[in-house]
Amino acid sequence: MSRPHPVQVIAVTGGKGGVGKSNVSVNLGIALSQMGRRVVLLDADLGLANIDVLLGITAARNLSDVLSGECDLRDVLVNGPGGIKIVPASSGTQRMTQLSPMEHAGLINAFSELGDQVDVLIVDTAAGISESVVSFLRASQELLLVVCDEPTSITDAYALIKLMNRDYGVNRFRILANQVRNEQEGKHLFGKLTRVTERFLDVALQYVGMVPYDEAVRKAVQRQRAVLDAYPRAKASLAIKALADQVDSWPLPSSPRGHLEFFVERLVGTSA
Ligand SMILES: Nc1ncnc2c1ncn2[C@@H]1O[C@H](COP(=O)(O)OP(=O)(O)O)[C@@H](O)[C@H]1O
Numbered sequence: 001m002s003r004p005h006p007v008q009v010i011a012v013t014g015g016k017g018g019v020g021k022s023n024v025s026v027n028l029g030i031a032l033s034q035m036g037r038r039v040v041l042l043d044a045d046l047g048l049a050n051i052d053v054l055l056g057i058t059a060a061r062n063l064s065d066v067l068s069g070e071c072d073l074r075d076v077l078v079n080g081p082g083g084i085k086i087v088p089a090s091s092g093t094q095r096m097t098q099l100s101p102m103e104h105a106g107l108i109n110a111f112s113e114l115g116d117q118v119d120v121l122i123v124d125t126a127a128g129i130s131e132s133v134v135s136f137l138r139a140s141q142e143l144l145l146v147v148c149d150e151p152t153s154i155t156d157a158y159a160l161i162k163l164m165n166r167d168y169g170v171n172r173f174r175i176l177a178n179q180v181r182n183e184q185e186g187k188h189l190f191g192k193l194t195r196v197t198e199r200f201l202d203v204a205l206q207y208v209g210m211v212p213y214d215e216a217v218r219k220a221v222q223r224q225r226a227v228l229d230a231y232p233r234a235k236a237s238l239a240i241k242a243l244a245d246q247v248d249s250w251p252l253p254s255s256p257r258g259h260l261e262f263f264v265e266r267l268v269g270t271s272a
């Protein structure tokens, strides 16, 4: 048997809805795929503006069919733009912490079979800090928080950081400023967030850069296309490519935490 293949699991989150999590997830996935990484995007948001809608995808099956044993994870994967594969949203993702032992074993199997065909798993989380969102965050190695320059985005990001730090001992968070005007505004926003976290929490926030506010993103959303796919030279697309370069330089998970089976085990709450 071959050694399990390390997979980088990145949760894209941020607390508030509408900050750009889904757009960042999809486009970061495409950019990494263009760099030769095999990317799977797990849509963990059942909300209205989920990835199916964003990309105009109709999914015949979803994760709940895997949980009920009706099909394999492979049958659920949908081909997305730029070579990414998508696990569509389903009610299954809302009850990951309440699986029956059968479903639990099935899910671990499903992901371990996929393990040698994926380098990066991006998890697009729902808004808020529900139990379901937290379970995905706990299971991921990298937490990428998308924030915009609005008081509610900053307070929601702070609440999420505080919860993950106090209750689960997470102390490293990656911060992406989205929908800002320029580099300076992105850094300024990061500064606002670090001022509150440094005062009250023992965490390390790492700034990974910014994606500018760009009409091309809105136009792409209207056309149900990814901006990187429809407008590859747009400012937002170039910023996402720069982000992907950074993400690609993040340390690879070291065994055994970095394997997909362990992602699922942490997800369903059997290992700490
Ligand atoms: N960099 C950006 N520039 C312009 N508009 C953006 C940008 N990022 C996101 N948006 C807009 O914000 C809306 C919400 O984005 P979305 O990715 O669905 O957020 P979330 O997943 O956090 O709820 C989208 O309709 C999109 O048009």
Ligand SMILES: [Mg+2]
Binding pocket: 021, 022, 023, 045, 049, 050, 124, 125
């Ligand atoms: Mg979303």
